[in-house]
Amino acid sequence: MIDQVLGDLSRIPLVSLRPFRYGPRAILVDPIDSRAAQLLDEHGAREHGLLIYAQTPGSLYVAARLPMNDTARGVLKALGRRIRLAQATSADLAAAYDRVYPSHPPKQSAKPSATASRAKAAVQKIRIGDLLRQGGKLPAASIDEALQSQATDGGRLGWLLTSRNEVTYLDVAEAVAEQHGLPFVDLLNGEGGSSAVASRLDATLFDLMPESFWRSHLAVPIGRSRLGLRIAMVDPEDTAAAQSLQAASGVPLRLAVTGYRDVLAALEEHYQQEYTYRSLADLVQRRPEDSAHQLLSLLQRSVLIAIVILLAIGMAVAVMPTLTVVNAVLGVLYFWVLVHKMILLMRPTDELLEIGITQEDLDALDPASLPPYTVLVPAYREAAVLPILTKALTELDYPKDRLDVKLLLEEDDLETIDAAKAMRLPNYIEILVVPPSQPKTKPKACNYGLSHARGEYLVIYDAEDIPERDQLKKAIAAFRKAPANVSCVQAKLSYFNWDQNILTRWFTAEYAAWFDLLLPALHGARLPIPLGGTSNHFLVRTLVDVGAWDPYNVAEDADLGIRLYKAGYQTLVMDSTTYEEANSDFVNWIRQRSRWVKGYIQTWFVHMRHPVRLYRELGPKGFLGFQLVVGGTPFPFLVNPLYWLMTTLWFLSLWRSVPLIFPSWLYYLASINLFAGNFSFIFINMVGAARRGDWRLIKYEVAMPVYWSMMSVAAWKAALQLLTRPFYWEKTEHGLLLETMQGAVQPPMQQEAP
Amino acid sequence: MSTLSEWASRERAARPGLTHSVDPNRPPLSEGLALAGITFALSLLLGLHMVLQLHIVPDDTIARVANAYYVLFSREPHLGAIGFVWNPLPSLLELPLTVLRPLWPPLVADGFAGNIVSAGFAALGALYMNRILARIGLGRLWRLLFSALYLLNPLILFYGANGMSDAMMVATFLAAWEGAIAYLQHRRLGSLAAAALWLAVAFLIRYEAVPFAFMLAGGMLLGLYWQRRPAPEIEGALTIFLTPIVYVGAWWVYMNWLIMKNPLYFMNSAYGNASSVGTGSYYYFGLAGVTHHLLAAFLYAAQFALLFWPVVPGAIGALLLMRRKGRSSLGPLLLLGTVAVAGLQMLMLYLGKSAGWDRFFITYVPGGFLLIAFLFSHVSVHRRAVAGIAAALVLLVGDVGTLVALQNPILGHGDSVYIASVLSSQPISSGNGQFRTIASYIDAHPRLVVLLDTFSLWGVVLASRNPKQFVITSDLNFQSLLHYPGGRVSSFLVPQPKGIAQLDAINRAYPKLWSGSVPWARLVHQFPGPSHVRLFRITPNAP
Structure with a gap:
């Protein structure tokens, strides 16, 4: 009879053998009748994988x-019932045995050591290895x-094996x-040989559960018959997934096993529109x-x-007083930006304000405790830098089986x-x-990538990025050290081609x-931090x-930093560096920079829709910090040309009215802005470069004002x-230095390191 | 094999950032503040005593206060009135104090605003001296003892109290020194930046900051080189170190050009030190032998080491120590800093452009203290007590030596008159009495519009109740009124053209006016006294 039953698996x-909550008082019920279980001895039960549960x-x-x-x-037949x-x-x-055979201590009370559980896992998994070996899949x-x-x-x-590309x-x-x-x-190449997966699946079955369920449990419904739901x-x-599904469908489950890629493909096909919609509209809809x-x-x-009308009227009625007022407002704002920024920047010259991760911290990380980590690499027209990217990612010191790299094309x-x-x-990319x-x-x-992320943590790298090897581990260590409200750890960025030309030297100095x-400094003062474009590590949740990134903001990174702060999350700055390629071409640089500036202005307007509310959300300190960092970053560069023009006109005595719009107090203020401003920023840039150890950049910073004019x-x-194309994304060309990086084995900069 | 990310890690590791949250060698702030507080109180009390009881009001002090005063209280208030001969910071700091003149006239009339500022700097100097002593490695007991001996040095105490710029200069030098030492010892980047900024501040007080900065940079160069720091770091650190002072110097030149239409006005104007020396009024026989004779100039400058003799054994000891014990990276910094200003003076003497005064060699005092402390710090621990007492005795005797030297000027001009007055508590007579007389005469004639050159007659403006009655040198139309006074100015006030009074703008424009040879100026009143000032009425036939 047993044989008969077993004839059709x-x-x-x-x-399910798991205890469940039952009744109005949610009493915990164990589905196993332990007296019945005793009819089989523990050894026999464990060895043969049997358990009498009722x-x-x-x-x-x-x-x-x-x-x-x-x-x-034979054992079953011998029971005679x-x-x-x-x-x-x-x-x-396994869990049930631990409960019903008291000689074996229950697992929950005695915390097994990591090694013991790992050894146990290994024993369990040897079988998969054996199966693969028997199947001739790998040596x-x-x-x-x-x-x-x-x-x-x-x-x-x-x-582990798939991440090494040893098996599929x-x-x-x-x-x-x-x-x-x-x-x-085999969903992808299965019945019919068509690669369109979802079209062969019953779309309505997906509605049984939300998308997040299917994705997190890596399951797809593949059919339904009178025998039950096929998953x-x-x-x-x-089993948690199976239980939830059974509960939701109310019919028995018939499980099948499929590959990871198959599930992804099926989900992608079924949910693509939803993903697209979500990636565009999630934030717009929610906030x-x-x-x-x-x-x-x-x-x-x-x-x-x-304001424009008032100015126009002012100009029509009284030109000089109007210009004087405008001039005064700009001068005072400029002065504030200068002073406030300098005060902020003085502190980190002597203090380590970023979170420092030591080798001991890294050594203390239990590798087995490392969670899945998603790496998003958005790339557009960057075929040339793919080899560098792959190399850099391969070299990351992180268990590859938990690395979930999404190359977003x-x-x-x-x-x-x-x-x-x-x-x-590699399979993990x-x-x-x-x-x-x-x-x-x-x-x-x-x-779009985020909605596919498998990791508990997530980081963004650009295609040409070279992060320090241990950056992901450092980020994990930072998160574990940090207070609970930390949601992002920003690594530092610098440029590997700093010595290419004067532009890259200035650019690198600016980044320093x-x-x-x-x-x-912002981190130390607990002010909102505008994130850098890459190497920001997030807690996915x-x-x-x-609401993730704003697809309509071209400085989405800076904007996200502000929104995290608003939501009460903290961003840390971590002492680990990602090296990028600095724009070495003037026109290309202007395009990239204009995108950043545009994004900052966008971000400023977005968050200033309700200044009072913003003030309440950020607090007085955060509000000022926001104005300084988001508004105060593009502001001087917009205003500078006006003052340079006026100074030039005044010098050449072409426009005699210049002194008229500078009442003496404003004249002195403007002089401070001019003389102290230029000096302070040159000097602080030098100190910044020194703090990084980029000593060789310092002499070039004397001419930094030329860079500022750019x-x-x-x-x-x-x-x-x-005004004309608010959402247009000025693409930055990368790979300009490809020839030198192609040989990646021996980057040219290496010889210059002292 | 090297890989990309390994390269990234190596690149990072090869150029470690300079970040030190802890500073092991800085004494507690309370200690420094206490010392500074005591110094400030002491200097201020001595200042009060000198100004109010002894009438010691050095020209340099009151001239700077006067410059600050003109900014706000002249006929045309403007910042440019601060003048472009002297470095502007002392006047700038005294500026807010001049506002309080109505509450207490001596703040301006006796230049006491200057004494307050110099006492503040004296306090700063004591604070930094103490910090350096800690950095060199002196324990609390020794450094407090040495600091006390330093602040009691008569030269330091006297210039801290008298409102002149010398103590201010020394304080900024010490602050810069401290930062440079901290950088050499611990590569503290913030200290390097602070040192660089202090040098710029020093420039705004005295031009001697330039040689000091470059000598200190030389000391840093040697120190870093001996520490085998990589060349890019040495280059970068020195760039940071010198950028502020170079920038401020360039700014000063630019300001001179913009406002005085002469980029080197501060150096070559009629009022500059060089012109004063050129009048021969500072000349005496001793200077004759050193001009254009390098060895003589050197010996002349070296003799001033008698102002604080421990500087000589200190320097020799430091040299020997560096020879014997290998390259101590602080040695060059201390030595070069100590001789920087004296070196400049030597050069100026050689060129015949220095008056060779005692106070020009004041840096021998802090330098001597630092060198002795430096030697002391190299004594092994079990000999510390004996060595410490010996060092303290040397410094104490050095202080006494300073007092002796101040009373008997080593060469040429000293401030021995003032010192004698302080020691004997005998008030001295100054030109102030004459200024008051002139001021009260003009106050009594409120309809006069008097043109004068504040270079020589500043005291009149300060003593007057109504400063707006005067057309002064910094007024924008001064030159115009000087040359075309007819109908625009009622009177000229002019000192007898002798000594540096020859540089008085009226005397330069009309050398014969004082003697009565200008037809359109009629003598109205004479004020006999040291300057023998005359008041002339401008008749309608003046140009």
């Missing part, structure tokens, strides 16, 4: 791990190596299916006030128009897509093609002042909570473009 129902006078209800070998069948067989997962069985040596690394770093063997996800799925005695399905899963031991979707609110528009960028496909990327929609911006791509003085060009371009 698919007819055997699935049973009995009636005539029958025994037995949960079994399937498939069942002959000895186990009518057997009602159900299948249970190994995990459920024993590879498995041993993987097991060794598993013993030190933790992780699961299947992920399908190979693993096949082995898992075999291990659990479950059917295996393809990557991990059939995920329309926080999105740059509409640049100016009605009120802002009215105020601006009123735009659908129309065939060149990069083809190049990426041709590269045979996933090419995610962002479907076309407007606006086509980096933040939208990032949002920004990332090594200003951001640590909080990122989703604030900033003004970019700032005005930005201001004008804001």
Whole structure:
């Protein structure tokens, strides 16, 4: 009879052995009758994967791990009662044994050591390894190596092997299916040979659960029949998923095992529109006030128009007094920016305000405790830098089985897509093609990537970034050290091609002042931190909570920093550096800079829609900090040309009226702005470079005002473009230095390091 | 094999940022503040005694207060009135105090605003002296003892109290020194930046800051080189160190050009030190031998070490120490800083452009203290007590030596008159009495519009109840009124053209006016006294 039952495995129902809450008082009920369980001795039960979980006078209800070998069948027959067989997962069985056989201490009370549980996991997984080896998928040596690394770093063997490109996800799925005695399905190349997965699936079944459920449990519904709901899963031991599904559907589940890529493809096909929609509209829908979707609110528009009208009237009635007032307002604001910034920047010259992660901190990290980490790499028309990217990512010191890299490519960028496909990327780098929609911006791509993220943490790198090897681990260590409300850890940015030309030297010097003085200063003063474009490490949960990036803002990074602060989250600055490629071409630099300035102006207008509310949300200190950092960054560059023009006119005595709009107090103030301002910023930039150890940049900073005049060009371009094409993304060309970096083995800068 | 991210890590590690949250060698702030407070009180009390009881009001002090006073109280208030001969910071700091004149006239009339500012700087100097002593490695007991001996040094105490700029200069030098030492010892970047800024401040007080800055930079260069710091760091650190003073210097030149239409006005104007020396009024036989004779100039400058003799054994000891014990990176910094200003003086003497006064060599005092402390810090621990007492005795005797030297000017002009007055508590007579007489005469004739050159007759303006009655040198139309006074100015006030009074603008424009040879100026009143000032009425036939 047993044999008869076992003849058709698919007819055997699935049973959960986990205790559940029942009744109005939610009493915890153990589904296992432990007296019945004693009918089998512990050794026999464990060895054969059997458990009697209930009995009636005539029958025994037995949960079994399937498939069942002959000895186990013999054991069942020897019981001499009518057997009602159900299948249970190994995990459920293991937990149940611990409960019903008291000789074995319950797992929950005694905390197993990490090594013990790891060893146990290894024992369990050897079977998958064996299966793979038997199947001729890979040599024993590879498995041993993987097991060794598993013993030190933790992780699961299947992920470990696939991350090394030693087996495919399908190979693993096949082995898992075999291990659990479950059917295996190949969704991508399965029945019909069509690669369109979802079209063959019943779309309505997806509605049973939200998208997040399918994604987090890596499961897809593949069919429904009178026998129950068919679910393809990557991990059939995920009983929580099975239980929830059963509860939701009310019918028995019939599990099958499938590959990771298959699940992703199915989800992608089914939810693509939702992903696109979410990546564009999530923030706009949830917090329309926080999105740059509409640049100016009605009120802002009215105020601006009123100011223009007032100015026009003023100019018509009394030119000089009007100009004097405008001049005074600008002069006073300029003075405030100068003084406030200097006060902030003085502190980090002597103090380590960023969070420092020591080697001891890193050593203290248990590798097995490292969570999945998502790396988003938005790239557009950057086929040329892909080899660098792959190399840098491969070299990251992080368990690859928990690395979830999403290479975010735009659908129309065939060149990069083809190049990426041709590269045979490691399995942990996933090419995610962002479907076309407007606006086509980096933040939208990032949002798209975020909705696919598997990690608990997430970081963004640009395609040409070279992070320090241990940056992800440092970020984890920083998060673990930090207070609970920390949602982002910003690493520092610098440039590997700093010595290419005078532009890259200035640019690198500017970055040193920004990332090594200003951001640590803001961090130290607990002010809102505008994030840098890359190398910002997020706790995914909080990122989703604030609505992620604003796809309509071209300085989405800075904007996100402000929104995190508003939502009560803190951003830390961490002492780890990512090296990028500095723009070495003037025109290209102007384009990039104008995008940044435009974004800052956008961000300022977005958050200033309700100044009073903003003041309440940020507090007085945060509000001033916001004005200083977001408004005060583009402001001097917009105003500088006006003053330079006036100074020149005055010198050449072309416009005799210049002194008329400078009452003496304002004249002195403007003089301070001019003389002390230039000096202070040159000097502080020098100190910033020194703080980084970029000593060689210092002498070039004497001529920094030339660089600032270029900033003004970019700032005005930005201001004008804001009126004409507010969401246009000025693309930065990368890979200009490709020839030198191609040999990546020996970067030229290395020889220059002292 | 090298990889990209390893390269990134190496790149980072090879150029470590300079970030030190802890500063092991800084004494507690309370200690420094207490010392500063005591110094300030002491200097201020001595200042009060000198000004109010002994009438010691040095020209340099009151001239700077006067410059500050003109900014707000002249006929045309403007910042440019602060003048471009002297460095502007002392006047700028005295500016807010001049506002309080109505509450207490001596603040301006006796230049007491200057005494307050110099006492403040004396306090700053004591604070930084104490910090340096701590950095050199002196424990609390020794550094407090040495600091006390320093602030009691007669030269330091006297210039801290008298409102002149010498103590201010010394204080900023000490502050810059302290930062440079902190950088050499711990590579404290903030200290390097602070030192650089202090040098710029020093420039705004005295031009001697320039040689001091460059000598200190030389000391840093050697020190960093001996520490085997990489060349880019040495280059970068020195760039940071010198940028502020160079920038401020360039700014000063620019301001001279913008406002006085002469970029080197501060150096070559009729009022500059060089012109004063050129009048021969500071000349005496001793200077004759050193002009254009390098060895003589050197010996002349070296003799001033008698102002604080421990500087000589200190310097020799430091040299020997560096020879014997290898390259102590602080040695060059202390030595070069000590001789910087004296070196400049030597050069000026050689060129015949210095008056060779005692106070020009005041840096021997702090330098001597630092060098002795430096030697002391190299004594092994079990000999510290004996060595400390010996060092303290040397410094104490040095202080006594200063007192002796001040009373018997080593060479040429000293301030021995003032010192004698302080020691004997005998008030001295100054030109102030004459100024008051002139001021009260003009106050009694409120309809007069009097043109005078504040270079020589500042005291009249300060003593007057109505400063707006005067057309002064910094007024924008001064030159115009000087040359075309007819109908615009009622009177000229002019001192007898002898000594530096020859540089008086009226005397330069009309050398014969004082003697009565200008037809359109009629003598109205004479004020006999040291300057023998005359008041002339401008007749209608004046140009």
